Amino acid sequence: MLKRKHYVALGAVTLATLLVLSLPSRATLRLKLAIGSLFLPLFGLAGTAQQLPITAADAITPRRELLRQLEQLRRQNEQDQVLALQYAAISRENDELRALAGWQRQAPWKLKLASVVMRDPANWWRMVQIDLGSRDGVRENLPVLTAEGLVGRVSSVSLTHAQVVLVGDPDCKVSALVEDPAGDIGIVNPGGSQDSSFVELAYLSGSAALKPGQNVVTSGLGGIYPKGIPIGQVAEDARPVEFGLYSEARVKLAVNLGALDQVWVLFP
């Protein structure tokens, strides 16, 4: 009887595993989202709990301090308005020059702010979940960034939330351009599992002579990331690989991926 109980348990668990693993990818995604949605009330509670100290701090901030901050923000706002005017003029000039050269007009970036609500519990992936979903217009492969630079791309979307794979995850390869005179182009690969602030810039040409401190930005190739989003800076000299056929360099990411709180989703 005892043996039979063992076999039933073993069989049931193995069958359940095989059944779930063999589901079509679309069904798996739906099931994942359905199971993940069970956690939504807890994430809501956690978000509210995180807001409580901020609200409490706001409530006890002296009026004089608030007025000082308000004045500071007003000044900042005026400066930003002047800068916006300047950028608008530059943008018009750029459009005119592009039209003269017969180039395609650059579309302005549309951004939506999102909060990071969770991280992948497994240590072997780099993924975060944000509180924007398909109802907010988010869809797969939209770039995600902060003011410092590129964060990753949207990998899957539910109604209210979306998963973002971070730069350095094996599933997030980015074509990158080094801002050097040669304009070397490579692919951003994972830089190891320990330090999430470094990635490898691989498949550079064998003659690439990268120097520490050079800026690395998205190249615009591949169709997902627009050109010019900062990725990071070259941390070490390039080293040859594959008998000098290619070279690789370590890049320190511009964004601290371990301390993401709010990110921008970039809409085309």
Add this chain to the structure above:
Amino acid sequence: MNAFNTILILAAAFLAVFGEAALGGPRQWLGAQVDLLPALMVYAALNADLMTVSLLAVLGGLWFDALSVNPLGVSILPLFAVGYGIWLQRELLLREVSFAQLFLGAVASALAPALSVLLLLSLGCQPLLGWGSLWQWVVLTAGGAVATPIIFALLGWCRHALGYQPEVETSFRPDREIRRDRNVK
């Protein structure tokens, strides 16, 4: 053994998975997120029946994978293998001794992620592995080891405080009561 114990273990697993996803502290300080499911599995294997062990493996694995990039279902078998192995030997294990709990927690927390990674690799996935993974493995093992006696104490207290207590058998039986009376005939 009653359903309350099973519900308590599953609720703890649900909260553990949520905590692992929502709290980034250990990841920032130690470089790895501690997984509490193997530690919970040790508790379940030593204090519950095989049904609870199986349910914890299936539901815990599904909850974990649903919040992760892992293919759904990949964490079930490693958890079950760990739990089943301990459950088979539970009569021989000193479940009340903290050192035994610590040791079992360490073994379970070391085995479960290793088996998960092996399964991922055999499924053709490319998890982020390198020399740093060894450090993460050490953190997972040590974290799981420390968490196991705490989970035993916490869930033991919850079960004691909230669950039905087993009826204590007394030696008193009314049919065998010796009546002391002068007028006994």
